[in-house]
Structure formats: structure tokens, C-alpha cells
Amino acid sequence: MEIATSTTSTADSRRAAGEAYEALLARLGGPPDLLVVFPTVGHDLPALVAALRERAGDVPMHGATTCQGVMSEAGFVGEAGLALGLLGIRDPGGDYGVAARAIGDDPRGAGRAVVGAAIAAAGRDGEPPALVWLAADPGFEEAVIAGIQDVLGPDVPIAGGSAADNEVAGRWQEIANGEALRRAVVVTAMYPSGSIHLAFHSGYSPSEHSGVATRAAGRTLYEIDGRPAAEVYDAWTGGVLGDVRGRGGNVLRRTTLHPLGRVAGEYGGLPFHRLSHPDSVTPEGALTLFTEIEAGERLIQMVGTRESLVSRAGRVARAAMRAGNLDARELAGALVVYCAGCMLTIQREIGDVAVELARELGGRPFLGTFTFGEQGCFVNRRSHHGNLMISVVVFRHGER
Amino acid sequence: MANADRETNLEDRVRELEQRLARAERARLAAEEEVAELRVELAHAGERGRVAAAHTERLLEGLEVLGEARDALSLFAEVLRVLGDVLEFDAAFVVGFAPEVAPQIVSATDARLRLIAWPGGAFTDRVLAGRTVALFDLAGNPEWRRVDPALREAYTSALHVPLHALHSQAMLVCLHRRRGFFTADRVTRARRFAALARQALQTAEHLVDLEDDRGRAVELSRAKSSFVASMSHELRTPLNAIIGYCEHLIEDPVAQRGPELGETLGRIDLSARMLRELIGNVLDLGKIEAGRLDLHVGPVAVAEVCRLALVTALPLAVRRGNVIRVDVGTGLPELRSDAGKLRQILVNLLANACSFTEAGAIDLVVRADRRGEALVFQVRDTGQGLTPAESAAVFLPFAQAGPVDPRRLGGTGLGLSIAKHFTERLGGTIDLDSAVGVGTTFTVRLPLAGPP
Numbered sequence: 029m030e031i032a033t034s035t036t037s038t039a040d041s042r043r044a045a046g047e048a049y050e051a052l053l054a055r056l057g058g059p060p061d062l063l064v065v066f067p068t069v070g071h072d073l074p075a076l077v078a079a080l081r082e083r084a085g086d087v088p089m090h091g092a093t094t095c096q097g098v099m100s101e102a103g104f105v106g107e108a109g110l111a112l113g114l115l116g117i118r119d120p121g122g123d124y125g126v127a128a129r130a131i132g133d134d135p136r137g138a139g140r141a142v143v144g145a146a147i148a149a150a151g152r153d154g155e156p157p158a159l160v161w162l163a164a165d166p167g168f169e170e171a172v173i174a175g176i177q178d179v180l181g182p183d184v185p186i187a188g189g190s191a192a193d194n195e196v197a198g199r200w201q202e203i204a205n206g207e208a209l210r211r212a213v214v215v216t217a218m219y220p221s222g223s224i225h226l227a228f229h230s231g232y233s234p235s236e237h238s239g240v241a242t243r244a245a246g247r248t249l250y251e252i253d254g255r256p257a258a259e260v261y262d263a264w265t266g267g268v269l270g271d272v273r274g275r276g277g278n279v280l281r282r283t284t285l286h287p288l289g290r291v292a293g294e295y296g297g298l299p300f301h302r303l304s305h306p307d308s309v310t311p312e313g314a315l316t317l318f319t320e321i322e323a324g325e326r327l328i329q330m331v332g333t334r335e336s337l338v339s340r341a342g343r344v345a346r347a348a349m350r351a352g353n354l355d356a357r358e359l360a361g362a363l364v365v366y367c368a369g370c371m372l373t374i375q376r377e378i379g380d381v382a383v384e385l386a387r388e389l390g391g392r393p394f395l396g397t398f399t400f401g402e403q404g405c406f407v408n409r410r411s412h413h414g415n416l417m418i419s420v421v422v423f424r425h426g427e428r
Numbered sequence: 429m430a431n432a433d434r435e436t437n438l439e440d441r442v443r444e445l446e447q448r449l450a451r452a453e454r455a456r457l458a459a460e461e462e463v464a465e466l467r468v469e470l471a472h473a474g475e476r477g478r479v480a481a482a483h484t485e486r487l488l489e490g491l492e493v494l495g496e497a498r499d500a501l502s503l504f505a506e507v508l509r510v511l512g513d514v515l516e517f518d519a520a521f522v523v524g525f526a527p528e529v530a531p532q533i534v535s536a537t538d539a540r541l542r543l544i545a546w547p548g549g550a551f552t553d554r555v556l557a558g559r560t561v562a563l564f565d566l567a568g569n570p571e572w573r574r575v576d577p578a579l580r581e582a583y584t585s586a587l588h589v590p591l592h593a594l595h596s597q598a599m600l601v602c603l604h605r606r607r608g609f610f611t612a613d614r615v616t617r618a619r620r621f622a623a624l625a626r627q628a629l630q631t632a633e634h635l636v637d638l639e640d641d642r643g644r645a646v647e648l649s650r651a652k653s654s655f656v657a658s659m660s661h662e663l664r665t666p667l668n669a670i671i672g673y674c675e676h677l678i679e680d681p682v683a684q685r686g687p688e689l690g691e692t693l694g695r696i697d698l699s700a701r702m703l704r705e706l707i708g709n710v711l712d713l714g715k716i717e718a719g720r721l722d723l724h725v726g727p728v729a730v731a732e733v734c735r736l737a738l739v740t741a742l743p744l745a746v747r748r749g750n751v752i753r754v755d756v757g758t759g760l761p762e763l764r765s766d767a768g769k770l771r772q773i774l775v776n777l778l779a780n781a782c783s784f785t786e787a788g789a790i791d792l793v794v795r796a797d798r799r800g801e802a803l804v805f806q807v808r809d810t811g812q813g814l815t816p817a818e819s820a821a822v823f824l825p826f827a828q829a830g831p832v833d834p835r836r837l838g839g840t841g842l843g844l845s846i847a848k849h850f851t852e853r854l855g856g857t858i859d860l861d862s863a864v865g866v867g868t869t870f871t872v873r874l875p876l877a878g879p880p
Binding site: 156157179181182184185224234298332335336339343347350407 | 454561563608
């Protein structure tokens, strides 16, 4: 198995696709068996995808738009909010199948259908993939994951990231096999010849503040401990909502270092958390989140720092390597999903994140996308959707 | 002024300290966050280490037992026991495959699974070709759908591992109630252990082969010793008779001219012929074993060959009070073969029939087979017959049925073995049908066209 990446900030979409694909081919030593595509929304996606299709032919293609840019072993690309990143896997001994479905009114049904189609496209009917790699419109990830797990059960790891745009303006898109899509879910069923190892971390610490969601519906949290959620949250965080609390509005950047957490599992009594990122306050004092929430769930106010947002990605990559007892020589490459909210908070230092990742991955190829929702597999082998998370998948040359 | 400066300095100092405090707080939070992550990872690594150690210990124990296993069944049982701990399956079984026989469940963790009639098919063929395959839902697989639902419905996911060795082909099937339980890491674990199990299986088969070879060698050596003892007696008997009669003729002038001279010469002639027959058989066997058997193929005068065989076997038949009847069908098609070897086959079969029959009837019948492709020679006797075990060993060299007395029967135990070798060299087959107390029929089929 060989992995290579290429990135470009070329503005012309067809030219960008051509340049990036030719560079990828040269590094890979031949055509890929899977092509992962992360463009920013500033690109003309149909033109970009068509140009890739012209060059790559029928190679399975999986992609989603990324927020502001991409990062790779060569660093961050996207200073002007425009970038394209490609990752190619050349693995004649493996099987890869990509499929897409419209989310429509039944995201769970779409999850069921898309994973079955991806497995069939890989030519491995009935066999559980080593990894389900996911990209979907933000807003339906839990249901999509539930649909995938209806088919595969809870043990098959699921990882990936939700499509994103540059300004939370709903311009995000997905890519599957030469098509640019909207309101879709894209899945790759991976059966690599080598092994795959994952890590999925929140990287935030619990504060002393916690309460129970007493009223919630979908992705809206109305009350905590019987009081308006925004009021309670604002008190916990020392007033980060500021004047937005009274009038309502976007609070995405204000809340990045103060997400709400839920215990996702524990090891030896030590809990680990998945996070929910409050993105807006309603005039009525409710919080909207990038994850679903249910009444009765215990919420913990988590605390993060800019410093940890910079260093954390490297640590997650190290954890993924440790999960497979890998050293860099055994590593073919990696896929990194980094929360767009975190990236926007530390935007000037995002280059340092790429450097840290490259160092931890021993300079091996990796491609990172910035997403509006992250999916990954915790140490208890259970896959979840979360916010403000980092998900790293490392690919080993051979089987371990 | 001095007070104002002092106040400014103090304010700067407070700001500086506040900034330091904020940095310290951020550093504390970052450290706390990393510590929390590392604690979870440490606990997980510890858990993985404990599991890996338990698996390793279990595998080593299992390998010890596998190394000592001397047959496939005990080995399969141990494979299931070890993998039960390592793969955490709910149930498992091993399907054995053999040519022209339906697949059999040869080992299982649950007695009910032994009732599965494994259908086989393209999926099974793929596994037997060397691929380990997991299914997240076995009900979706066409071969599993042909398994009795009452036996499979308790399980959802399955893992199929090839377990082929030198002589045996088998498939390990692990089952779990949870959908998609057999993930890539479990598949890898199963594949690695199966490689060790296959090695152990091959070793066990090698050992069994060696034991068999040793047993055969010991048996052959014993038979050869017994043959040499019987042979020296057999050679001595006619030789002694020839020498005795010759001395009698040399020393007794009356006997040289008396009326019994013809009878004495006849006895010398019979003993000499027996001796020649015996030496001929030994030489034939020697040629067969050395692979130096020459064939002289041409049209065969079947009736004449049968007559010559009858003439050769008749003295032995008379000695045992038997009658030999020859029935050669009319209008037989032409047979191309080696007439000398055919005669020898018939002589050996008739001699064998005479040896095991006393005061009975022996028939030599020749017919064309129904498809017109071969001639069929049958030698039937009304002798003591053979048990199934004796029938199975009858064509082995130096084997003779039962506790025989070669002096009484006059055989060396080589005749049937030679007949079988000759028949097969001529492109034919030889079979026998026997019942104790009823008699034995040997059937030789020779292709009309001759040996290939």
C-alpha cells in the first residue's frame, strides 16, 4: 500500500485539479485505487470534479468541502480561503468502494443504503469493511451513523468529517465518484491490504460545572436544570455569550474553548468525552448545537485552551500510531479530520498544527480537512459523531 | 509625581502578574487535558496489554497441545478451544471436505451445530482457496441461507477460515450473536492462528504418514522374513523330491528298468515344474519392483491361452481333488495384449483357487463386456472364501489369507500380487468378490485395444 498527497492554492478549478492530480500521480508511482478530495467551497466543484474524472477515470472518489483550507505533510494551504487537497491510496491488494445517497427525509435510511452500496462497489458483498469513511452534510450525522450500524453492527469503525464551508453559510458539498452533490452522504468501504488504526479525541477538560438537559429536541437545547440553556451556559463560562444572549445570533467562535461535553465511555473509571459545540443562541434563550442532544443527558462544561488546540492534533496522531504499535517506517499515511471551529480559533497557528502532525507521523503523507462535525472511534471501539474533535486514521503498509 | 510613578509601576506589575496567572492557568488546563487523555490511553493500553498477554498465554498453551496432536480431530477440537478465548466467538465448528463426499461437521463447540448440513458452493470454494472471510450478517449469504434456519438463527455474524493441510481440507467457522462482530482485527487474529493450526495439522499428518510408512515397512519386513522361511522350505521340498528320486534311480538298478520308472520320472517332472513356477514368480516380482517389466503386445488367441493355463494349473488341482472347467464364449472380439502375461495371470488365479479349495469346482469363464470394450476373465471357486479384511490384503505381496500352511497350500503369497501388477500393466482391472464358506470370484477386465 502506498499513499501520497498533493495540495494546491491555484484558483482555477480545472487547473487546480490537473496540477494536484499530476503531482499525486508522480508521488504515488501510478494511478490510485482510492482518491480522497478536499476542496474549499470557493472552487467550481462540478468543473473540478469533472477535471479529476477526466484524469483519474473510474477510480473511486470520495470527498467533501473543507473550511478555509487543507493541511498536509507540506503544511497548511488556504490562506485566502481557497485550496484543494488530494490523497491517493495505491493498493492493488485492497478493495475500496465509494457510494453516495441523498439524505432526504430519512438520514438513517440513507446511512443503511449508502453503506450497502459502498460495500457492493468494493466487490465485497456481506463482508465488514476495515473502516467506513464518512462524509455528510452537517446536521444528520447521528442518524446516518445509526443507519450504517443497522447494517454493520456497532463494532466496525466509522470515521470521517462533515462537509464544511468557509462561513457556515450552508454552501458545503460532497463528492462521490465524479459527482458534486448537495445534502448527500458519501461513504467509502475500505478493505485495505494493510491494517488501519484510529484515534478520536476531544482534548478538552471537564470544568466543575455540569447539569442535566431538561428540555431538548434534535439539535436544540432549551433548558439545563430547568432554566434557559443560554443563561446557564453563560453563567458557567463567565459570560462568553455576552450581548448575543439577549438578542440571539451566531456564537460559534465565542464558544470554541467552552463546549458542552457528555461522557462517551470510560476506562478504569476514567471518563472520556464527546463534545457539542454551541453555534447559536435563539432569542428565547436556547442554544443550538452541532450535535443532537436528548433530555435527561448530563452535560458538562468543558474547558480548552488555544495552546491545546495547536498541540492536540499531534497527540491524537501519536495515539493512533500507538493504537497500532506503529513506528513511522511502517506507516503508509494518514487521514486527519480537524474541527473547523478549532481551526478558526487558532487560524494564525494552524501551520504549527500541520508541523506537529508531520513530526508525529514521521514525515509520512497525510491530508487534513477542516470540518463542521467529526466522526471517529473511541478507545472503547465505539464510533460516534462529535464536535471540536480530532479524528486520525493511520494506514499501515502491511497487516499487523 | 513619585507617587504617580509608583502607582503606574504597581499597575504594570499587577497586569504582568495577571498575564502570568492567565498563562499559568492555560498551561494548567492544557496539562490537565493531556493528563486526562493520557490516563485514558494508559488505562486502555494496560487493558490491551492484559488482553494481549492472556491471548498470548492461551495461544502458547494451545500451540503446545496442537504440537502434540496426532490426528486432525483432536487438533480441530483444540483449535476451537483456543480460538474461543482469543476471538470471543459464541460458537464455532469445523467443516471437513473430502472428494465425492458431502461436507461433514467434524468438530463443534455445540452439539447442535453438528447437525448442520453444510451446502458448499462458490463462497466455500473461495474460503478453501485460502481467503479468510467475515460476514456481518450470515443470513445474507446464499450458502448460509441453505442451512437449516433452526440451526443458524441464533447467530448473526460469521467468520470463515481455511484450514487445509497435506491430505485434508477443512474450514473453521466462528459464529457470534452480534451483527458485524468479526472486524478486521479479529479476522487478522484468526488468520494468524489458523496459519499455526495449519502447520500443526500438517505436522500431525506428516507424523501419521511416517507412522503408517513405518507400520507398512515393519509389516513388509515381517512378511518378507516369513516369505524367506516359507520360500526356503518351498524350494527345498521339490528339490529334495528331485534329489531323492534321482538318488533312488541311480542307486537302484531295478528301479531304472522297473515298471515304476515312468511314475518316478513323472514325480521328478512335477517337482521340477513346481520349482520353475516358484522361481518364475519370484523373478516376475523382482522385475515388477524394479520397474523392468517388458510387454509383448499383439493379437491374443484367448482360447489357447486358457488351455495352456489349465494345463499348468491342472496338477495342483488334481492334488487338491478339484475340478477345473473352462468356458470361453463364442465370437469373442479380438484382444490385443501380452499373451504370456495373460497366461501368467490366469495360472496364478487358478493356482490360488486350487490352494483355497478342496474337492471343489473351479470355473474359468471368458466373455466380452457389455460395452464391447474389454474381455472379462472370471475365476470362481467354491473354496473357504475370504473375510473383508483378508480381501483387502489379498493383493499385497507376501500376504496370504489366514493362518496358512504354505506346505499344504503350495503357495508363496506372490501370485495374486503379480496378477494384479500384470493386469494393471496391461491397462486392465482386477476385482474380487468373496464370501466366507461360499467361495471367491476374481474378475479381470482387459481392454481390447491393449495397454495405453
